[in-house]
Amino acid sequence: MANLKEIQRKIKSVSGTQKTTRAMKLVSTAKLRRAEELAKKSSLYAKKLNEVISKIAASIQDSKAGGVEGLCFDSTRTVKRVAIVFVTADKGLCGAFNSQTIKTVIRLIKDYESKGIAIDLHIVGKKGYEYFKYNKREIKHHVIGLSSSPDYDKAVHFVASVVEDFSNKRVDKVVLIHNGYKNMITQELKINQLLPVDVSNIQQQVNDSTLEIEAYNEEVVLEALLKKYIEYNMYYSLIDSLAAEHSARMQAMDSATNNAKEMVKGLKIKFNKARQESITTELIEIISGVESMK
Amino acid sequence: MSNKLLLEIITPNGLIFSGHVNNIRFPGEEGEFGVLPEHTSIFTLLKGGIIEFTKENGSIEALVINAGNVTVDKTSVIALVDGAVAIEGKGSDIAKSLNNIRELLKDVTDSNLIIASVESRLS
Structure with missing residues (x-):
């Protein structure tokens, strides 16, 4: 009988979990819709902005602008220190969403370190921060609470220190990593070289008409554009990551709900078997009692 | 061509x-400028103001x-702007769209000038 009660208790607890996971799935679905819309709307702007900056980067290669602006387009400089900026979620329970990003970051770190390149880590999100803190890695800068509610001004504030390091020549390269939204069921890890502006993959699409920058003040124009480019890329990776996080959580919670359902089913069969068994034993006891009285 | x-x-x-x-007028950082087809490739900043263009049907x-x-090419123009509000509306809608425009321009200097010109367009 004790066994029966125990199974019953288990069934109750698993169905409780199932209810929770289902609720979490519904919440994620609702949030995903909003985040997805935001990410979709912004993706066009981000894409065009990157196109424009690539075009300019390509046309500027020859004319070699000076100052900080020139630095941002100079891809020939030797890399001694890389700043890795990456975005993880603040919350767990979203499958392999965070670990995927972390794994990629670790791979990159190993890759760079084997070449003798130093690393600066800039982390958005609690999960990534906790992981690297636990592993006693030096973290240059981190922020918590930004990935669950992306905010343009906060993103700008966060990325400012990275840009400062770059313009001080303390850092020679800035890489931005986030797990982005592809569609409802897949996430796509995006590794984006933020600075210096990557020109290697766009060289071919630049047409013969070279882009001229209005001459009155080239540096002001470039500076404004670069600022926008960096800030917007940071912001976009946050909202893209948020959409991906919700879709990952939705999926994880969906499979958790299904697993719980399976488990309840199994437990119920077990429960019925045990009940049957106890009835049989009781019957045998009664019958054998009657038999002995004869 | x-x-x-x-x-x-x-x-x-x-x-x-x-x-x-057919043509576009932009509020460039250095003053207003117009763009017609076959314009030379150029990239420049825009400040707060009015973008005006004539569509194919003349409107x-x-x-x-x-x-x-804005990035101008021979055949294409891509304007990336932080915020935009269309100038349109009749009757009671005018006040609403003016409010939207005021909200949009709250960080822009000499916004009164722009708003005045919008008002004159609408009335």
């Missing part, structure tokens, strides 16, 4: 306008922007 320009106006909130136009449309940049 095509004598039409493909104009795209994009904000962080999505595509505002995409279509062929003129205008919208207010706060800041941004």
Whole structure:
């Protein structure tokens, strides 16, 4: 009988979990819709902005602008220190969403370190921060609470220190990593070289008409554009990551709900078997009692 | 050679306008400038003001922007702006769209001038 009660208790607890996971799935679905819309709307702007900056980067290669602006387009400089900026979620329970990003970051770190390149880590999100803190890695800068509610001004504030390091020549390269939204069921890890502006993959699409920058003040124009480019890329990776996080959580919670359902089913069969068994034993006891009285 | 320009106006909130136009006027950082087909390739910043363009069917449309940049090519123009509000509306809608424009221009200097010109367009 004790066994029966125990199974019953288990069934109750698993169905409780199932209810929770289902609720979490519904919440994620609702949030995903909003985040997805935001990410979709912004993706066009981000894409065009990157196109424009690539075009300019390509046309500027020859004319070699000076100052900080020139630095941002100079891809020939030797890399001694890389700043890795990456975005993880603040919350767990979203499958392999965070670990995927972390794994990629670790791979990159190993890759760079084997070449003798130093690393600066800039982390958005609690999960990534906790992981690297636990592993006693030096973290240059981190922020918590930004990935669950992306905010343009906060993103700008966060990325400012990275840009400062770059313009001080303390850092020679800035890489931005986030797990982005592809569609409802897949996430796509995006590794984006933020600075210096990557020109290697766009060289071919630049047409013969070279882009001229209005001459009155080239540096002001470039500076404004670069600022926008960096800030917007940071912001976009946050909202893209948020959409991906919700879709990952939705999926994880969906499979958790299904697993719980399976488990309840199994437990119920077990429960019925045990009940049957106890009835049989009781019957045998009664019958054998009657038999002995004869 | 095509004598039409493909104009795209994009904000962080999505595509505002995409279509062929005959000419465009931009509020450039250094003053207003016009763009016709076969314009030389150029990139420049935009300040708060009014973008005005003539569509293929001859109708003129205008919208207010706060800041941004524009990339002009021979056949295409891509304007990336931070925020934009279309200038339109009749009767009671005018007040509403004026409010939207005021909200948009709250960080822009000499916004009164722009608002005044919008008002004159609407009335």
